Amino acid sequence: MAQLNATVGDLAGNAAQALEAWTAAKVAGADMVMLPEMFVTGYQVQDLVLKPAFTRDAMAQIQTLAQSCAEGPAMGIGGPFRDESGLYNAYYVLAGGQIQTVIKKHILPNDDVFDEKRLYQSADISGPYLVGTLRIGTPICEDAWHADVPEALAESGAEVLFVPNGSPYARGKMDVRMAHMVARVVETGLPLVYVNMVGGQDDQVFDGGSFVLNPGGALALSLPMFENCLAHVDFELTDQGWQAAAGTLAHWPDAFEQDYRAMVLSLRDYMRKTGFSSALLGLSGGIDSAIVATIAADALGPQNVHCVMLPSEFTSQASLQDAASVAQALGAPLQTLPITGPQAAITDSLAPIFAGRPADLTEENIQSRLRGLLLMSLSNKFGHMLLTTGNKSEVAVGYATIYGDMAGGYNPIKDLYKTRVFDICRWRNAHHRDWMMGPEGVVIDPRIIDKAPSAELRADQKDEDSLPPYPVLDGILQMLVDDEASVADCIAAGFERETVKKIEHLIYISEYKRFQSAPGTRLSPRAFWLDRRYPIANRWRDHST
Structure with missing residues (x-):
């Protein structure tokens, strides 16, 4: 065999x-x-x-x-x-x-x-x-x-x-x-x-x-x-x-280890089979970029994972410390590339055209797109594969900036809901295997896992300003995306109709983003790409109650 x-x-x-x-x-x-x-x-x-x-x-x-x-x-x-x-x-x-x-x-x-x-x-x-x-x-x-x-x-x-x-x-x-x-x-x-x-x-x-x-x-x-x-x-x-004569029975790992190893192997082979030997990612101090950096270190070796912090005026000192702690724990090289100067230049360039209009999501997305521009420049110059770090919850509802933090060549956590990201981080902190090229021990500070998620694109921003709490969001997404359930099914399961309809709307209007997103590791039978194929232009909505 x-x-x-x-x-x-x-x-x-x-x-x-x-x-x-x-x-x-x-x-x-x-x-x-x-x-x-x-x-x-x-x-x-x-x-x-x-x-x-x-x-x-x-x-x-x-x-x-x-x-x-x-x-x-x-x-x-x-x-x-x-x-x-x-x-x-x-x-x-x-x-x-x-x-x-x-x-x-x-x-x-x-x-x-x-x-x-x-x-x-x-x-x-x-x-x-x-x-x-x-x-x-x-x-x-x-x-x-x-x-x-x-x-x-x-x-x-x-x-x-x-x-x-x-x-x-x-x-x-x-x-x-x-x-x-x-x-x-x-x-x-x-x-x-x-x-x-x-x-x-x-x-x-x-x-x-x-x-x-x-x-x-x-x-x-x-x-x-x-x-x-x-x-x-x-x-x-x-x-x-x-x-058949009796032979050795291999130990098959639990679901968390299987998911984690699948992400490590898929990234390692994607890099190897497309001719890349080193990776690059923006390290924000959040949990998603922390786990992607860890997966990359385990797949490629920490020395081949180039982490970059791209702080803006809204980046907290705690985020800078958390990002640095991940790179240090992994032993990965880390650089800091502030975006405040480029952001000011773009703001000045657009000021005459934007005159009289209040700041809104546009200015937030400029920050993300500047980060994408700078990271892609580093990728081009040094030949690193740029990794994206959006989890399945964000990918599902479009909580990501196209041509910004979605820029890159591969996303190992694309099919991992946010609640499972927390679980996988805890699993990796507690376990080490000989197939991992990264160090053993706690590589993602528990503070990163426990703090409230934030994109930090405006003052005091939290993910829950725009989205329901992740356990609620992921519960609805599991039903609407993975189980193809109806709105009525979600309501019967105990979710509020207004919240379900909002999430359904976000799923459908984000299809164009997913169509242009980087490939990523398939972990479920309903991963975005080949498992789930929906039209981009689509006016149908589920009105069942």
């Missing part, structure tokens, strides 16, 4: 990883090495797979792999397949120097982040194939989430099910996967090997967590989440059929 991290479009690099895994399998005396779905191309390729030259290159890479793996175990590897009948999400079985079998995906997912029906043809159900004397059935990812394909394979003589996956992380996803796979094992009476990809690709994170189930649903082996690893599993023929 090869639980590895592919890079979309790096055909030669992905094939080299596959060959290295095959070599390890050969040394171990294995009969087959199994890699994830679409591994040779990386996943998801989206419309890249519609380019004929790309698909030809991928198929040629698999043919070369087959020739390189002539003397040794068979290899199962995912990749695209195109012939006169169409384009398919396929799984290749390589043996004896050639492509022995091509399995084509039957059930194409078309929900959440998946849009495979517009990319691929649905194929007839493939039959089992032989590796040695063992008859193997391979339902590809979604094929195993439904009973039809595994049952057809069992009826046609499969003795074991090998399921290659490109299954992205969402909170609680491991339990869902396990429930589906146990159901397939119980229905067919066959053991099952589930191999998942690992690594970040744009907003999605593939979390690994591969496993082996025996007939009846008993867990025989499990691999760590979020880590590259190889594992050897032996199958033994018993009076009750084939059984």
Whole structure:
């Protein structure tokens, strides 16, 4: 079982990883090495797979792999397949120097982040194939989430099910996967090997967590989440059929650690796969920029995280001290770049045109946009990736300035509601793991976590001047955004109608901002971008009561 991290479009690099895994399998005396779905191309390729030259290159890479793996175990590897009948999400079985079998995906997912029906043809159900004397059935990812394909394979003589996956992380996803796979094992009476990809690709994170189930649903082996690893599993023929020998059972972390590691891995891989090695962010003294700086330090190393304080006349001394405390605790370089001078210059430039009009949100946003300008200038000059720091609560209601604090290339907390940001900060202060490149201990001062959130764009400003308290806001957002609940449902849950309608209005009018926002780590099944796609120009409102 090869639980590895592919890079979309790096055909030669992905094939080299596959060959290295095959070599390890050969040394171990294995009969087959199994890699994830679409591994040779990386996943998801989206419309890249519609380019004929790309698909030809991928198929040629698999043919070369087959020739390189002539003397040794068979290899199962995912990749695209195109012939006169169409384009398919396929799984290749390589043996004896050639492509022995091509399995084509039957059930194409078309929900959440998946849009495979517009990319691929649905194929007839493939039959089992032989590796040695063992008859193997391979339902590809979604094929195993439904009973039809595994049952057809069992009826046609499969003795074991090998399921290659490109299954992205969402909170609680491991339990869902396990429930589906146990159901397939119980229905067919066959053991099952589930191999998942690992690594970040744009907003999605593939979390690994591969496993082996025996007939009846008993867990025989499990691999760590979020880590590259190889594992050897032996199958033994018993009076009750084939059984997997017992192996190591990895510890799967709790939901807070899974979310945090997903954000670290997604940022690390996004940087690596787009060619960046250092990050930059504005450190305000607030909780959001503090946790983003910490995630970046754990992903890249503190020395590669460049923090900048950009104080204005409204920035409190406490905020400056809090921002400095985070950078110091992380060991990250910190610079101070006041915006008071540029702000005065912009104010003077606009004064003749704004004459006679009172100061309002415009002047507040100028501060944010000046910060965005200065940070992007540093990004351009020094080649750092600028990180944005808006949480899901702010992203949902547009409590962010477009072309200001929304400027940047990636946002690891984009799918993390504000109340969960508090929880994640407390979790990180109390826990350290060997995959974290930042220091252990309290890195976010409890004062930052406990103080009232504020954008500090005017005197004595607090977030609750414009928004309901975050527990109320997040409760409403969870219903309206994640659960697609009605206004009436929210009222029935105990929220005030006026507040619910205000939040609903803010969600809809902020769609244009989200359309232009940086990508960020997907942590839930209803993240903004591919999971939730709404029109920008939209006059409908829910009038249910």
